[in-house]
Amino acid sequence: MKIFHSDADQDNTQNQREFQEQLDALEDSAGELRQTIGYRRTLLKNAEKKLQQFQDTIYAMLIEEEYPRKKSVIIQDDDGESPPF
Secondary structure (H helix, E strand, O other): OOOOOOHHHHHHHHHHHHHHHHHHHHHHHHHHHHHHHHHHHHHHHHHHHHHHHHHHHHHHHHHHHHHHHHHHHHHOOOOOOOOOO
């Protein structure tokens, strides 16, 4: 006994194939986006670390520059004499 498929069945099968292909393409795109986002997050974290290191270095330089000034101000008294210590 032969089974004849109607045009509707063939269209349905074709639609299912096309839908599956679109779904696969979307899943591939989502995977690529996840990978790109992960890479960019890594870049952002590295940039934040470098920025923090730079800020710490600048802050340390400012403290080093300011410390001798404060020390010289403390050493000299109002009358210009050095304290007895």
